[in-house]
Amino acid sequence: MSHDETRASRGGWYAPLTTQPSVPAIYQTTAFDVDGLEQLDDFASGLSSGHIYTRDSNPNHEAFAADLAGLEATESAVVCSSGMGAIAATLMSRLGHGDHVLAARVLYGRTTQLLTHLEERLGISVTLFDATRPEQIPALVRPETRICLVESISNPLMEVADIPAIVSQLGSVPLFVDSTFATPVLQKPIELGATWAFHSASKYLNGHGDVMMGVVAGREQDVAGIRTMVSLFGMNTSPLESWLASRGMRTLGLRMQRVCENAQRLADVLQAHSRVRAIYYPGLPGHPTHATAGRMLPNGYGGMISFELQDGVDGVRRLFRNLGEIPFSPTLADTRTTVSYPAGTSHRYLTAAQRSEFGITDGLVRLSVGIEAADDLELELLSALDR
Numbered sequence: 001m002s003h004d005e006t007r008a009s010r011g012g013w014y015a016p017l018t019t020q021p022s023v024p025a026i027y028q029t030t031a032f033d034v035d036g037l038e039q040l041d042d043f044a045s046g047l048s049s050g051h052i053y054t055r056d057s058n059p060n061h062e063a064f065a066a067d068l069a070g071l072e073a074t075e076s077a078v079v080c081s082s083g084m085g086a087i088a089a090t091l092m093s094r095l096g097h098g099d100h101v102l103a104a105r106v107l108y109g110r111t112t113q114l115l116t117h118l119e120e121r122l123g124i125s126v127t128l129f130d131a132t133r134p135e136q137i138p139a140l141v142r143p144e145t146r147i148c149l150v151e152s153i154s155n156p157l158m159e160v161a162d163i164p165a166i167v168s169q170l171g172s173v174p175l176f177v178d179s180t181f182a183t184p185v186l187q188k189p190i191e192l193g194a195t196w197a198f199h200s201a202s203k204y205l206n207g208h209g210d211v212m213m214g215v216v217a218g219r220e221q222d223v224a225g226i227r228t229m230v231s232l233f234g235m236n237t238s239p240l241e242s243w244l245a246s247r248g249m250r251t252l253g254l255r256m257q258r259v260c261e262n263a264q265r266l267a268d269v270l271q272a273h274s275r276v277r278a279i280y281y282p283g284l285p286g287h288p289t290h291a292t293a294g295r296m297l298p299n300g301y302g303g304m305i306s307f308e309l310q311d312g313v314d315g316v317r318r319l320f321r322n323l324g325e326i327p328f329s330p331t332l333a334d335t336r337t338t339v340s341y342p343a344g345t346s347h348r349y350l351t352a353a354q355r356s357e358f359g360i361t362d363g364l365v366r367l368s369v370g371i372e373a374a375d376d377l378e379l380e381l382l383s384a385l386d387r
């Protein structure tokens, strides 16, 4: 080691730590050095386990996945570069030419788009159904039905699915629940009978609006195939993203409690306002799935509210201009309250007829309630509506 370029290119390694860091280190490394061929054989045969290549596994991904699996009261979880990546990996792990999918007719817009894409490219077929009418399921299930997709709280009308009722009608067809809006604090879909609980970790799990990540939890035998897809298609995320999401999740319980309290308060205020024609929040007795929500979401009704303004899109323009520090941002579950416009963002690519069938009108606004002081939020919202 006499030459500078040799010394510089190899760097130094530090001695093993005698005290452990209080917070996990960020393992920003492509690969892990293997201690000889014997160790490689031990990994391959399952005699011992270890990380080899970050596309396949990394301690930061493992830590986040273990946290989430624990919260979902299940064995395992797989992390992915985004929520859409995790949904795609799940579908790819299960579907082949000729297979059939049952999907709720109201899903995150990109999920519906992905299913349509796979229908054309893979030769699968997709049947949409009303997730609030589980009794219609048996007539739709076919021998080649491989998976059913629903959301615990649907976007944007916040319809709450009765998971045990859906599972019982599905028979042996496994259920995939997009639980992004509920989080494991409000609902644990696997305990209710689902096979997979999915989250866009870009939303509440990380909770700070600075990470893109997806995660699917379930029994090891149900998620192993998803892990293989993530590795083969290269859908892995970076160690830093997992580290950030793990840190964000430390405050998930507190954030969800605050968000539910704030949202219930704002829903009451909005419901009473003369400029609001309709309001969709599962915590309001008038919501179509309020009774189901009481059983499915015992710890709170979530932080997402949609409401329809009297003056249609003109009313929306006026409101967005007057909202001051509440920004129009086409995401959700940030620490700060944000508004979005479903007809122009998440559901833009549906036809006008589909939007009206699903109740997504031109005057519909979606509010993602944050963790600010409720008094401030109420004041800002009321003054924007009254102006």
Ligand SMILES: *Cc1c(COP(=O)(O)O)cnc(C)c1O
Binding pocket: 082, 083, 084, 085, 108, 111, 151, 155, 178, 180, 181, 200, 201, 202, 203, 212, 213, 214
């Ligand atoms: C955001 C979101 C997704 C997609 O997740 P990304 O992390 O944005 O890819 C899926 N489902 C729901 C309900 C979402 O809100």
